[in-house]
Amino acid sequence: xxxxxxxxxxxxxxxxxxxxxxxxxxxxxxxxxxxxxxxxxxxxxxxxxxxxxxxxxxxxxxxxxxxxxxxxxxxxxxxxxxxxxxxxxxxxxxxxxxxxxxxxxxxxxxxxxxxxxxxxxxxxxxxxxxxxxxxxxxxxxxx
Amino acid sequence: xxxxxxxxxxxxxxxxxxxxxxxxxxxxxxxxxxxxxxxxxxxxxxxxxxxxxxxxxxxxxxxxxxxxxxxxxxxxxxxxxxxxxxxxxxxxxxxxxxxxxxxxxxxxxxxxxxxxxxxxxxxxxxxxxxxxxxxxxxxxxxxxxxxxxxxxxxxxxxxxxxxxxxxxxxxxxxxxxxxxxxxxxxxxxxxxxxxxxxxxxxxxxxxxxxxxxxxxxxxxxxxxxxxxxxxxxxxxxxxxxxxxxxxxxxxxxxxxxxxxxxxxxxxxxxxxxxxxxxxxxxxxxxxxxxxxxxxxxxxxxxxxxxxxxxxxxxxxxxxxxxxxxxxxxxxxxxxxxxxxxxx
Numbered sequence: 001x002x003x004x005x006x007x008x009x010x011x012x013x014x015x016x017x018x019x020x021x022x023x024x025x026x027x028x029x030x031x032x033x034x035x036x037x038x039x040x041x042x043x044x045x046x047x048x049x050x051x052x053x054x055x056x057x058x059x060x061x062x063x064x065x066x067x068x069x070x071x072x073x074x075x076x077x078x079x080x081x082x083x084x085x086x087x088x089x090x091x092x093x094x095x096x097x098x099x100x101x102x103x104x105x106x107x108x109x110x111x112x113x114x115x116x117x118x119x120x121x122x123x124x125x126x127x128x129x130x131x132x133x134x135x136x137x138x139x140x141x142x143x
Numbered sequence: 144x145x146x147x148x149x150x151x152x153x154x155x156x157x158x159x160x161x162x163x164x165x166x167x168x169x170x171x172x173x174x175x176x177x178x179x180x181x182x183x184x185x186x187x188x189x190x191x192x193x194x195x196x197x198x199x200x201x202x203x204x205x206x207x208x209x210x211x212x213x214x215x216x217x218x219x220x221x222x223x224x225x226x227x228x229x230x231x232x233x234x235x236x237x238x239x240x241x242x243x244x245x246x247x248x249x250x251x252x253x254x255x256x257x258x259x260x261x262x263x264x265x266x267x268x269x270x271x272x273x274x275x276x277x278x279x280x281x282x283x284x285x286x287x288x289x290x291x292x293x294x295x296x297x298x299x300x301x302x303x304x305x306x307x308x309x310x311x312x313x314x315x316x317x318x319x320x321x322x323x324x325x326x327x328x329x330x331x332x333x334x335x336x337x338x339x340x341x342x343x344x345x346x347x348x349x350x351x352x353x354x355x356x357x358x359x360x361x362x363x364x365x366x367x368x369x370x371x372x373x374x375x376x377x378x379x380x381x382x383x384x385x386x387x388x389x390x391x392x393x394x395x396x397x398x399x400x401x402x403x404x405x406x407x408x409x410x411x412x413x414x415x416x417x418x419x420x421x422x423x424x425x426x427x428x429x430x431x432x433x434x435x436x437x438x439x440x441x442x443x444x445x446x447x448x449x450x451x452x453x454x455x456x457x458x459x460x461x462x463x464x465x466x467x468x469x470x471x472x473x474x475x476x477x478x479x480x481x482x483x484x485x486x
Contacts, residue, residue: 022288024287024292027291031295073361097280097282097284118284119286119289119290119291
């Protein structure tokens with residue numbers, strides 16, 4: 001089971017992977033997260049996210065995944081299913097432009113950590129990521 | 144047009160608003176054949192429409208009467224001189240419908256026209272409901288760029304960063320404005336819109352852009368095979384609706400994966416535009432019903448069953464035809480044929 005880099009002893013707050021096809025959106029997320037001392041990795045679509053997290057390079061282990069739903073090539077739903085199966089200890093936060101109650105309920109019941117709708121308030125984003133990171137640390141402890 | 148003994152052959156006098164409304168109504172009715180339409184003004188709207196529909200037009204109504212092909216002469220001119228000329232010259236067996244009776248028919252035709260406009264409009268609003276998810280997604284992304292970048296600007300002091308972010312905020316705002324504008328144009332009723340010369344290649348391109356909001360096209364390969372075709376006459380927005388409906392259906396049939404082929408060609412005074420998908424095809428026993436109102440194979444809440452009905456209604460309104468070809472397992476192709484604009 002691959003583990004993220006982050007522990008209580010490592011500098012920074014952990015590594016987040018952003019999966020979103022919109023450059024603008026990635027930029028806003030990156031700005032907020034790097035300012036809050038997270039290490040950020042970006043993927044333009046699900047396929048790239050899968051490739052990145054799966055590459056056998058320890059430097060690319062993720063602690064939390066922020067994932068859009070509607071994307072070209074491999075969409076968010078397919079990518080999330082893959083992440084959950086292969087990396088069950090990495091919390092996934094969905095961040096989408098499409099508020100869909102049914103999809104939100106479905107995803108949450110399938111273990112997605114949270115479902116955020118763009119535009120997201122910065123404090124809400126950081127609060128959610130922080131909570132996801134705590135869950136990640138707790139899951140690592142149990143393992 | 145096939146005629147049967149039951150067919151009523153009609154000549155219309157007067158091609159202004161009333162005559163045009165009657166012409167539109169009669170041409171949609173299979174039991175009525177309009178053998179000619181007359182008006183002293185060669186540019187009267189009804190004459191233009193009739194020319195597009197391949198119906199005989201004239202500025203000399205008496206010559207039309209002399210041909211003695213009409214069972215019924217509908218006089219909507221309201222002109223007493225024309226009324227007396229008609230009474231004097233009409234063929235024996237032809238009846239005249241004029242005065243208040245013609246007015247009544249005209250009112251009914253207008254009422255029917257209003258109902259039709261309302262039906263088109265409500266179907267369009269329903270399809271905008273389907274578009275809503277795509278619109279939310281399309282707008283919320285740039286909106287997030289705006290609010291997110293602005294949040295960072297609150298404590299940013301470096302001028303070059305401020306300038307860069309402001310530039311991106313403006314671009315994102317313009318993107319939203321363009322989306323809203325496109326949507327507004329589509330949602331607008333077409334009652335006030337004037338018919339114009341429309342290039343179907345452009346209409347198809349626009350339809351794909353619009354349909355992108357209703358359905359995810361990312362995994363659909365869009366192939367265009369456009370000939371340089373002459374224009375057709377019609378309301379641009381109605382024709383756009385025809386192809387938005389066809390493209391949306393095609394992508395839904397393929398469940399978002401496959402090849403969408405859009406092609407145009409011109410043949411014998413008609414422009415032909417085909418929307419072809421590589422989906423599962425349409426079962427033979429559904430082929431005869433797909434244009435019927437409220438016929439739908441989509442799950443409840445996903446379709447109104449009016450889309451293809453409206454497509455056929457709009458196309459036949461402009462003197463055209465829509466046909467479908469499908470083989471199970473090999474997709475379906477909808478072809479719209481519309482008459483070339485008259486010069």
